[in-house]
Amino acid sequence: MSRRLVALWAAPFLLVVLLFQALPVGSVLVGSIVTGGEWSLGNYASLLGSRFYRGAFSTSIYISVVTSAVGMAVGLPLALALHRRSAPVQRRFLTLFNVASNFVGVPLALAFTILAGVNGVVTLLLVRSGLVQDFNIYSLQGLMLVYAYFQVPFTVLVLFPSLGALTQDLSEQARLMGASRLTFWLKIGLPVLAPSLIGTFILLFANAMGTYATAYALIGGGANLVTIRIGELVAGDVFTDPNLANALAVLLVLVLLAPILVDQLLLRRVPRG
């Protein structure tokens, strides 16, 4: 078949990706360095100079780092435990985790409202048992609880395939050579898994950092998160500033790309083979 015909098969796809992915990203980039019709870095200056927007970044980064750490702290032991079970058990629970990690956005926020809102069972149980004075799901802590709900199963799903590298043979050979459980993990287990662990953490971080719908449906504009602020600037009722939204969007993407680039540079430094 001629080259021209092959290109024809791919052309509509390339056109749609160009028009609905590349062009919007380009528009955001260009728009971020325009203020009042002139080229300028004014948008970035006013963002970085504003306590409010710096606060949005620190809150978003904080909530993303904490929920990613929770995801890893629960997800890694969980993935290892599942790895030691039989294949049918693994399939059953991976299906459950798959469903849970896809239970996000508006339905998840509303499910948590039913479960742990002002009149929710969990709230009533916690308050009546005297464990807590007051439990508010519509707070930063509440939001982190909801994020943890999808971060933990997401960790297991991403990490599980890479556990195949930790075979029974490996740990038995280590034990034959006199290694304790701790030594095995420090000298073999963690180094073998390190690239997957770092990669998983970066995905978890991006997953939390880019979340909009879950936070918006749970707390609305009250949550000072970067994604919420961007949404407000383009579609807010009170105050819209598209070019400020552009700059905020570029900064968000930079925060997401930075750990990916650092990871690739670090991995390249590790001697292979």
Add this chain to the structure above:
Amino acid sequence: MADAAAAAAWPDRLLIGVVSALLLLPVVAVGVSAVSTDWYSGLAPSGVTLHWFAVVLSEPEFQSALGRSLLIAAGSVALQLLISVPAVLAAHCYLPWLDRWMERLVVLPYALPQVVLVVGLLQIYAAEPLVLIGTPWILLLGYLPIAFPLLYLPLKNNLRALPVQELLDAGHLVGASDLVIARRVILPCVKPGLLVGLSMVFALAFAEFVFANMLVGGGFRTLAVYLFGQRQKVGQVTAVIIVIYFAAMWLATIVALSVLRGRKAAA
């Protein structure tokens, strides 16, 4: 030995069991709430009823929102079949540069949150020459690149296991065109991956909220946007909508897949 193994396994069982129970908690709460007469002051609802299902299902705005979401989801599957699948095949067989590029596209959803794309799309398609904001077209076309990785990964996995070059050479030898080889030989061979990918595309387009709310909103209210609008209503109403939302997604995926499977078998 077996006893020792069983004894060693109990912390694993406990961890898996506890986390799974916690993950099921919101799901159970939604299910129980949907059939509760009243669940405000006690730890358990006071009675069981299907009243709330009748209330929600008879709501005309709910019915049209459900219809719109099904339409967008079916349309997204059709677009991926018409536009993305030929591109993936062409890239796999003849255009290695495009193939490498597609592989990179897969991580893009993580580096490029949807709210960032919303900012750009609003700037381009809200004004002449091409006004798409406020119409369902921006959803159909906007979902194509963001849903693409869901289709690409399983499809590509199946393609890798196939001796595509040999199949093409054998087909050409008997005078078959690439289109015939793709439809009659290659696509049937990669059907499992294709069906998994398309069902995930369906689910994404059915449930998506950010584009649907910010780019279209009231102009073409999908089920996710309708659900968001009902968030101040009593818990039973939102619970029923969530139950129907997941039931519809699950049912439609099964129906859509069996239709596709049937058509492919007949072809």
